[in-house]
Amino acid sequence: MRREFTGYRRESGRIGVRNHVAVLPTSVASSCVARGIAAEAGAWARATPHQMGASQPDESREQTERVLVGVGRNPNVGAALVVEFGTEDIDADEIADRIARDGKPVETLSVREVGGTAAALQRGRTALDSLNEAAANARHESADASELVVGVECGGSDATSGIAANPAVGDACDRLVAAGGTASFSETPEFIGAEHVLAERCADEETRRRLLDRVERREATADLMGVDLRGAQPSPGNQEGGLTTIEEKSLGAISKGGTTPVRGIVDYAERLPVGGGLVLMDTPGYDVESVVGKVAGGAQIIVFTTGRGSTTGNPVAPVVKVTGNPRTWERMRANMDVNAGAVVEGDATISEAGERVFDEVLAVADGKRTGAETRRMEEFAITEVHPRELAEVRST
Amino acid sequence: MKGRVLGGAALVLADGDSVATALEDLEAGREIHNGNHAMTLTDDVPFGHKFALEPLSAGETVQKYGEVIGRATEAVAAGEWVHTHNCESTRGRGDVAATEAER
Amino acid sequence: MTENRLSNRIGRDSFAGYRRPDGRLGIRNRVLVLPSVICSHVVAEEIAARSPGAVAAPHDHGCGQLGADAEQTERTLVGLAGNPNVAGTVVVGLGCETVRSDVVAAAVDECGLPVRELTIQDAGGTDACADRGVAAVADLRESAAAQEPAEVDESTATADEPAATLSDLTVGVVVDDLADSTRRHAHPLVAELVERVAAAGGRVVVAGNERFAAHPDETRALVGDAAADRLLDAADRPARATRVGTEAAAQGFEAATGFIGDAPVAGVAAYGERVGDGDAAGEGGVTLLDAPSRVEEAATGLAAAGAHLVLHVTGQGTPAGHPIVPVVKLSGDADTLAAVPGDIDLDAREADADDLESLLLAVADGDRTCAEQHGLTEFAIARAGPST
Structure with a gap:
């Protein structure tokens, strides 16, 4: 089993598996400009347009800031340009300073200060070129699997996810943890009904307590909206695929993290430790927002299981698609990376499929492009702490 | 694959489970052998969906992976398709909480 | 400019x-x-x-x-x-x-x-x-x-199919702040335009629900209890505590809603709801839309309501456009007009209602707004709950 790959060594000491220049808008008001600047540059430039407003309540704003800083600090990012319109509560300079603390080249651009949209598009392009030159200076060197932080996601699940793809990815996570790396899975609503299984695996009482608390909070969103969680979880597609309840989905979902002890649980977009074993993150089950949380937490690669065939990617981290559904592998071959369907057909053991996933992760770390990367699938969205939740938190 | 395969047609994930998962599209009338028991499917069961291995009464918990995945909302016969029409979740029930709050 | x-x-x-x-x-x-x-x-x-x-x-x-x-x-x-x-x-x-x-x-x-x-x-x-x-x-x-x-224009106009005028338009309006410059320069201008559109038999849809949430009694007096209830179910639906909401409460109802003028208010609409021929607003006049003042979310709600174009009054010069409706920017803020002149379509300090009406008709005729010229189409949909 291969353990080495060649990556990009950052000033911080961490290793990137890609060398992108990120273009990070501080609000929806500067998102279009950020997109425009990146679109004119090469594929190395990656914008993260999002729909967060210029003025958010403190809790929401802090979360948006944490995501922007986290994505900028992700080791796959060699340099970053932070773009503001100029009237946002979030200060581009402050975001840039927090990213630059690791020694990463960062610049800022204010649409208002440079005289408007047209001027900003022009200035942004110049800034990107010099940032790309700076990023190109990164040392390209050999690194070990122990330096990888791999985020694990499932989306568009069906019944094969729980019996083939998730256990196979779980096996790969066990291999990564044994090699000294970090595996992280999230999607807290998909712990509901399986939290007792996870709680038993927590390494300490504090982690156990935090885990149960986060699950309770996520379950409360159904009370908040006064509806059955089944309106969204399992999703209509999950139900078509044979998943009947959230408990059933969760019990299948948690197997994607493997069998090692749960070392901790961090909040949305909070830093994931390097060499940390299995660590959970509290995110919604909504795939794109959940993936972004883990990428902001420092994951260099995302492994994403999908029975129905989700095709989403991420602007800065390669997303490796693993399907346990042989039909999806056949039908959506170009969007899928690893076939765990052989498990369902009885042609491979979970361990054999797990080894395939692990090998693919190392190959992608070494530069192999995923289906989502080839097609520039770069969906990006930030979870907003919704006013309903704030009202609930403040009233208790 | 973890669990026990029933004649290549379905998968029982843990001992004591009350449902099995179809490994291919199964048609009503198909005979399934589970150990010494034999049962006939009363419904079509699509790939990935579940059928009952034993009769369930209304309100009885449904087991898969050796854990509770929900509750039968009506009596279910062995060999019957088990899904959202006859099995509900016991968790995340904001609708139930809202009804109780109104009382 | x-x-x-x-x-x-x-x-x-x-x-x-x-x-x-x-x-x-x-x-x-x-x-x-x-x-x-x-x-x-x-x-x-x-x-x-x-x-x-x-x-x-x-x-x-x-x-x-x-x-x-x-x-x-x-x-x-x-x-x-x-x-x-x-x-x-x-x-x-x-x-x-x-x-x-x-x-x-x-x-x-x-x-x-x-x-x-x-x-x-x-x-x-x-x-x-x-x-x-x-x-x-x-x-x-x-x-x-x-x-x-x-294509309907003057050259093809007939008695059966007259040229399109103000009466054929549904104009969306969002005023994204309550700064002095907005109230002094933009409000009177927009109020006169709203009155003209309504008088001509056209429709106006107005976003900015924080203003109404801040003044429930006045809102009830304006639209009646039943409609106000639809607009004000704020107890069930906490909104973002925004600057507009705080300022609207401090400034009073008249000042906060000065851009509506004296045009008759025909009804209210939910976010995402189409303002159609079947309802009260079908007769023309002003509809209050349950949409926030944040322009990216407001423009989407206004477009879904059926607005042909959106008039965006902005002190700060927020440069949002929209994929399907032209967004016309009006600002009365001296700093903003100096800072981003190429992003603002009309200077509210110098224009009168004739200028504004002509501008809207020109945009309706195909003239491209600043946001259209820059290809700005990033937008947002307002959320009513958290992600699960």
Whole structure:
């Protein structure tokens, strides 16, 4: 089993598996400009347009800031340009300073200060070129699997996810943890009904307590909206695929993290430790927002299981698609990376499929492009702490 | 694959489970052998969906992976398709909480 | 910036639009490629990029949403497809999401609007889905060409089909702040325009629900109890504590809503709801929309309500555009006008209501706004609950 790959060594000491220049808008008001600047540059430039407003309540704003800083600090990012319109509560300079603390080249651009949209598009392009030159200076060197932080996601699940793809990815996570790396899975609503299984695996009482608390909070969103969680979880597609309840989905979902002890649980977009074993993150089950949380937490690669065939990617981290559904592998071959369907057909053991996933992760770390990367699938969205939740938190 | 395969047609994930998962599209009338028991499917069961291995009464918990995945909302016969029409979740029930709050 | 272009517009009182087969009049003629969920938005963008005359409306939502929140997203998507600037809609789904592309398409079809639907999972992947989407746009264009939208202008005007005027327009209005410059320079100008549109028999839809939430009694007096209840169910639906809300409370109702003028208020509408011929607002006049003052969310709500164009009053100069409706920027703020002159369409300090009316008619006639010239189409849909 291969353990080495060649990556990009950052000033911080961490290793990137890609060398992108990120273009990070501080609000929806500067998102279009950020997109425009990146679109004119090469594929190395990656914008993260999002729909967060210029003025958010403190809790929401802090979360948006944490995501922007986290994505900028992700080791796959060699340099970053932070773009503001100029009237946002979030200060581009402050975001840039927090990213630059690791020694990463960062610049800022204010649409208002440079005289408007047209001027900003022009200035942004110049800034990107010099940032790309700076990023190109990164040392390209050999690194070990122990330096990888791999985020694990499932989306568009069906019944094969729980019996083939998730256990196979779980096996790969066990291999990564044994090699000294970090595996992280999230999607807290998909712990509901399986939290007792996870709680038993927590390494300490504090982690156990935090885990149960986060699950309770996520379950409360159904009370908040006064509806059955089944309106969204399992999703209509999950139900078509044979998943009947959230408990059933969760019990299948948690197997994607493997069998090692749960070392901790961090909040949305909070830093994931390097060499940390299995660590959970509290995110919604909504795939794109959940993936972004883990990428902001420092994951260099995302492994994403999908029975129905989700095709989403991420602007800065390669997303490796693993399907346990042989039909999806056949039908959506170009969007899928690893076939765990052989498990369902009885042609491979979970361990054999797990080894395939692990090998693919190392190959992608070494530069192999995923289906989502080839097609520039770069969906990006930030979870907003919704006013309903704030009202609930403040009233208790 | 973890669990026990029933004649290549379905998968029982843990001992004591009350449902099995179809490994291919199964048609009503198909005979399934589970150990010494034999049962006939009363419904079509699509790939990935579940059928009952034993009769369930209304309100009885449904087991898969050796854990509770929900509750039968009506009596279910062995060999019957088990899904959202006859099995509900016991968790995340904001609708139930809202009804109780109104009382 | 604006003066040169304005000189061509003064005195204009009609415009050329696109008459739809069902009688509605559009001021742009676009095929909308509408993802039902974020997971299909890259494909939707690719389809639009490869199809002349098509525009994509990529958004962040459509899955992991519960109850009223999911319903609001679905209603808004259907509303956008019903905007008169849209010649037809291709709804693109992934295939397993909460807001289903087939459900959205069926609702659009039920309104009698041209629609096609496809999903990435049915098509067998993103490449095939994009190809099919391009074909679907072409197919829509072809069937639309069979009933080529009549361009209505003065040269073709007849007694049966007169040239389009202010009376044919639905104007969306969002005022995104309550700064001095906005109240002093922009409010009176917009108020006069609103009165003219309403008097001519056109419609005005107004966003900015924080103003009404801050003044429930005055709102009740304005629209009546039943309508006010729909607009003010704030107890069930905490809004963002915004600057506009705080300032509206401090400044009083008259000052906060000064841009509506004395035009009659015909009713209220939910976010994403179409303001149609069937309701009170069908007679013309002003409809209050349950949408925030944040322009990116307001513009979407106004477009879904049926606005042909959005008049955006902004002290700060927020440069938002929208994929399907032109957004016209009006500012009275000296710093903003100096800082981003190329992003503001009209200087409220120097313009009068004739200038504003001429500008709107020119944009309705096809003149491109600053945001259109810059290709600014990033937008947002308001949420009614957290992601799950």
